[in-house]
Amino acid sequence: MSGSPSPIIRRAEPEDAAIILRWRLEPSTSHFQPLRPRTVDELRTRLQQRRSEPLDTTLDSEVQWTILDNGIPAGWVRLEVTSREHRVGSVGYTVATAHRGRGLATAALHEVARLALDPHGLDLWRLEANVASANLASRRVLAKAGFVHEGHARGLVVIAGARVDHERYALLRSDLFSHD
Numbered sequence: 001m002s003g004s005p006s007p008i009i010r011r012a013e014p015e016d017a018a019i020i021l022r023w024r025l026e027p028s029t030s031h032f033q034p035l036r037p038r039t040v041d042e043l044r045t046r047l048q049q050r051r052s053e054p055l056d057t058t059l060d061s062e063v064q065w066t067i068l069d070n071g072i073p074a075g076w077v078r079l080e081v082t083s084r085e086h087r088v089g090s091v092g093y094t095v096a097t098a099h100r101g102r103g104l105a106t107a108a109l110h111e112v113a114r115l116a117l118d119p120h121g122l123d124l125w126r127l128e129a130n131v132a133s134a135n136l137a138s139r140r141v142l143a144k145a146g147f148v149h150e151g152h153a154r155g156l157v158v159i160a161g162a163r164v165d166h167e168r169y170a171l172l173r174s175d176l177f178s179h180d
């Protein structure tokens with residue numbers, strides 16, 4: 001048997017749609033993430049569109065990965081290219097309750113950041129994340145993955161009918177790689 005470590009992420013596949021939707025609906029997730037409601041078919045179709053393509057800086061405006069816990073799907077990371085012109089993207093992520101507290105989100109985010117900011121990957125220059133101020137676990141994940149706290153945004157997002165303060169974080173290519 002080879003001793004190579006099992007991968008922490010892979011591109012999300014149409015077959016992951018049902019489990020991703022289940023994770024999105026977990027109360028501890030929806031509490032902090034006001035995600036747009038989607039049907040399984042809708043998500044499956046989106047995941048089908050670019051399932052086996054290599055990352056493409058001109059085609060990919062949204063990429064989703066499945067987080068793996070020793071090969072078992074345990075969460076997801078979604079990246080949206082918010083400005084191709086300025087090479088800026090934004091990330092969101094969830095780890096299913098049963099798999100939390102084992103470093104999965106941190107490792108997955110680190111891997112996604114490398115793919116996003118690498119000139120041979122998505123070729124972005126800046127990766128952003130906004131997190132509810134009270135979401136201490138997620139703030140810790142961002143800090144561990146090297147994201148820099150850039151500010152406090154009052155009432156940025158509506159969650160369950162109330163405006164919720166958020167913290168803004170970002171990771172630059174130059175934070176991650178020694179050359180630009």
Ligand SMILES: CC(C)(COP(=O)(O)OP(=O)(O)OC[C@H]1O[C@@H](n2cnc3c(N)ncnc32)[C@H](O)[C@@H]1OP(=O)(O)O)[C@@H](O)C(=O)NCCC(=O)NCCS
Pocket residue numbers: 028029032033092093094095096099100101102103104105106107130131132135136137138140141
């Ligand atoms: C946030 C989330 C992704 C973290 O996933 P995870 O795989 O458990 O994260 P990691 O194990 O990599 O790191 C979690 C860190 O938060 C810490 N933590 C957990 N709960 C905490 C709390 N209530 N207060 C402070 N720190 C906390 C852990 O101790 C750990 O830090 P450490 O390694 O220094 O001990 C997961 O809890 C989740 O999916 N939450 C719901 C959805 C969500 O909030 N998504 C992010 C939206 S921006």
